[in-house]
Amino acid sequence: MTVAAFSPRIARWLHDHDPSTPCLVLDLDVVTRRYHEQRAALPYATPYYAVKASPEPAVIALLVKLGACFDVASRAEIDLCLANGADPGSLSYGNTIKKSADIAYAHQRGVSTFVFDNVRELDKIAEAAPGAAVYCRLLSESAGARWRLGDNFGCSLEYAVELMTRAAQLGLRPYGLSFHVGSQQLEPARWEPNIAAAAEAFEKLRANDVELEMLNLGGGFPARYAEPVLPIIQFGKAIEQALDRWFPGARRPRIVTEPGRSISAEAGVLRTQVVSVREPFEGADRWVYLDAGRFGGLAETEGEAIQYRVETERGGPTQPVIMAGPTCDSIDVIYRDAAYALPQELEIGDRVDFLSAGAYTASYSSIGFNGFPPLPTHCIGGGS
Amino acid sequence: MTVAAFSPRIARWLHDHDPSTPCLVLDLDVVTRRYHEQRAALPYATPYYAVKASPEPAVIALLVKLGACFDVASRAEIDLCLANGADPGSLSYGNTIKKSADIAYAHQRGVSTFVFDNVRELDKIAEAAPGAAVYCRLLSESAGARWRLGDNFGCSLEYAVELMTRAAQLGLRPYGLSFHVGSQQLEPARWEPNIAAAAEAFEKLRANDVELEMLNLGGGFPARYAEPVLPIIQFGKAIEQALDRWFPGARRPRIVTEPGRSISAEAGVLRTQVVSVREPFEGADRWVYLDAGRFGGLAETEGEAIQYRVETERGGPTQPVIMAGPTCDSIDVIYRDAAYALPQELEIGDRVDFLSAGAYTASYSSIGFNGFPPLPTHCIGGGS
Known part of the structure; x- marks a missing residue:
């Protein structure tokens, strides 16, 4: 039985312990390996682990130790990260849908980075987390992804420019933009059109005297399931070329990613x-x-x-x-x-x-x- | 606000308590009412409440008090019913998919009625619950239902006859047959073709000297959601006419139903x-x-x-x-x-x-x- 292709340790453990089923067995060493691989393939990016992919406390504690940052979706995910030693400054509240009370809670716990994609959410953040760094999510196309993201989240480029200008006026830090190409995205080329759109928004905002600092490329990096996937390094290269094209030289902002399944799956x-x-x-x-x-x-x-x-x-x-x-x-x-x-x-x-x-x-x-x-x-x- | 159309009590409670959201508020008096309504509309049937619909302990305790029997799907549902005062004899293990250990557990706790739809499951029951009363689920068509049941469960009429004959040979009590017309079934006429098929199986088994005692009509009785549904009494009448047609006079076996959403929704x-x-x-x-x-x-x-x-x-x-x-x-x-x-x-x-x-x-x-x-x-x- 070639069980646990990516972890002989799991195969041994299953053999030795014959656990009651059903159960999930996680090999933390594989998490470490995948995290380092992600860092090496995209050395220009800071990974914010998408906690929702696996909120197992041992996984979070390990990633804290490895120096990861965290993309959190809720109050409970904030608590989980902090309880496992994460610095609040390493957390990004990456769910566009947030109750005001939860924004205030995050702010009070020291979380200072928040996403939004519409004016009401922006105004809620300005009120509940004054001075926070905010980034706006752009609507993106998730063709090529096995778990497509549809149109639940994100706004148009023009609206993002308008909202980011408003963010500055509201006393927030107009931090950056984000997009998401869809989870389990198989095609490295899918990032570029979104990077190009983001570059356009950066320029338009610069014309409004709003200087963004960060571009969040989202997650989507695939895990190996039944079908073959390209190695992560090919994603890293394709994205780097796109960044060089659209954000040449000193223009390149801080680059952030939100890998989830590519780390823990x-x-x-x-x-x-x-x-x-x-x-x-x-x-x-x-x-x-x-x-x-x-x-x-x-x-x-x-x-x-x-x-x-x-x-x-x-x-x-x-x-x-x-x-x-x-x-x-x-x-x-x-x-x-x-x-x-x-x-x-x-x-x-x-x-x-x-x-x-x-x-x-x-x-x-x-x-x-x-x-x-x-x-x-x-x-x-x-x-x- | 006309909230809680079927329970002014819930409207009052929500107004007075303004609970944190999200939450579910259950009015037990409505459960009582729906249970009595079900009994009145199908006076010829014994309802086995489908615990999976709402395993809320207070609902189970109430239904025990009202004299209901229970359709259970797992070990935990058996424990839940017994902990709330149900007699083990009032439980029917109605999931065709059961581990041998769970059959044995049920048997040991006094559950004596089990469903099956294939020879392996039948043999497991014979081994783990010797002497139990068994009933065989027939494959049925769930057109007309909002939550269709597909072909996960049930077998052909011919196979049911074969298996029931085998059940008797294995020392089990060949108790009856069941079918399920699909959950939230809107058309009262959908029961009859299955009743007719069951009657044919009863006859064939009689020819094999196997006398069945029970026919389980499943659930499917609808709840009132956005679209209008016929009153339960019309289902009761249509089914009774079908029973009179296919199981005339003294031939009518004990009739069992498995209402779930029609009781608790x-x-x-x-x-x-x-x-x-x-x-x-x-x-x-x-x-x-x-x-x-x-x-x-x-x-x-x-x-x-x-x-x-x-x-x-x-x-x-x-x-x-x-x-x-x-x-x-x-x-x-x-x-x-x-x-x-x-x-x-x-x-x-x-x-x-x-x-x-x-x-x-x-x-x-x-x-x-x-x-x-x-x-x-x-x-x-x-x-x-």
Whole structure:
């Protein structure tokens, strides 16, 4: 069994401990490795780890030790980072949707960098966190991404210029711009059009006597799931060339990224067990029911968007299967159209491992849908 | 504000307590009312409340007091019912997907009725719960239902006959058959084809000297959301006519139902607050961001399947909106295509209430995605 392709340590641990399933096993050493790799591939950027990807306290504590900054989405994520030793100055409140009370709370705890994408949010920040550094999120296109970002967040270039000018007038620090190319973005070229748009906004603001200091390139750097992805270094190079083109020489602002899954996904293996099997009938595929499904950690299989590498203990010939979770809910189907095949000899009780499951899994699981508890996590590895 | 159409008590409670949002408020008196209504509309059936719809302990304790039986999906749901005073004999383990250890656990706690839909599950029950009463789930069509059940569960009529014959040979009690027409089923006529199929299976089994005792009509009885639904009495009558046709006179077996949302949905109001508003630009609708979304209790808005009645405190003209939750996830959109309109004057801080939200909400919420905690629940009402 070649379980845990990115961590022989997880394979050993699973073998030695044979934990109750379902569970997530995280190898902190892989987090360290991926963090260093990210730094090396984009040496010109300061990574703000997207806490939402894996808010496991040991992961946060490790990244604090490694000197990371943090992109936080809520009050609880702020508390988590501070409790694990992060400096409040290393936090960026990167959710465009924030209650005033939460902005004030962050401000009071020492967080001084906030995103916004519309005038109401900007005004809330000016009131609840006077003098804060603010950056405006630009609407961007997320074609090429496996988990597209749609139009929930971001504003037009023209509106960003207007709002940033207003930010300065409100006594805020007009800090910079951000965009996001979509999560699990497979194409390095997708950053450039957004960098070009940002450069245009920088220039227009300069004409208004507003000098921005920072450009946030968002996340989107891919993790290795079932399909091949380019090495992170190729993303780093493509982005650097784009920066050289649009922000030449001394014009280049401070560059920030928000990697999430590219740091923590490959550190995790989600181990499940076969609970039931329904043999093919009337032309249907074999159904394999596991003890974790869409409500037990595999939320990103919604629409089959994220396709994990799946491994079992069995060899031999395989056959097409539909994989489903353990609840009575018809939408608790993991993969139906994605053409997964599993060993014909796979039987009830067999382990089925989802690789690169360290991001967007445990924190997504339901509090108790159908009475199934949230996914437990085991952290292993020295971590430094 | 006509909040809480089905419970003036909730409206008063919300007014008096102005609770932190988001939260779910459940009026136990509505549960009582809906339970009695269900009994009156289908006097020939024994309702097994589908615990998954709302596993709130006060709801379970109330239903125990009212004499309900329970459809449970997991070990935790068994524990919940027993802890709230249910007799183990009143429990039916209605999830076709069960670990052997969980079957054994149920058996040891006194649960004696189990569903299955394939030979492996049947054999597991025979081994882990010898002598238990078993019923086989037939595959059924869920057209007409707002939350369709697909083909995850159930087997063909022929296979059910084979398996039930085998059940008798294995020393199990060949108890009956079940089917499910899909959750939030709007058409009373959808039960009859399944009742007819079940009658055929009963006859074939009789020819094999296997006399079944029970027919489980599943759930599917609708709750009142945004669209009108027929009164439960019309479902009761249509089903009774179908039973008279296919199981005439003394042939009628014990009839069981598994109502979930029709009991608890209308008992609940999910109160949220407007966190942010993005005005229309470039032809897009106004975005209204609430403090609960798909990961904070509104999971059944996936695909906009369940369309709640939504109320606010504002009057005046309305405008089309896209409603979204508070997380940074692009799929955290509540309604986009469903053509909801909210008051033009709606502002940040305003309350937005989702009516009939007592089922499939709190238990679905994520343990902490983006750092947002699960939905808290407040129970009010005497309950009897």
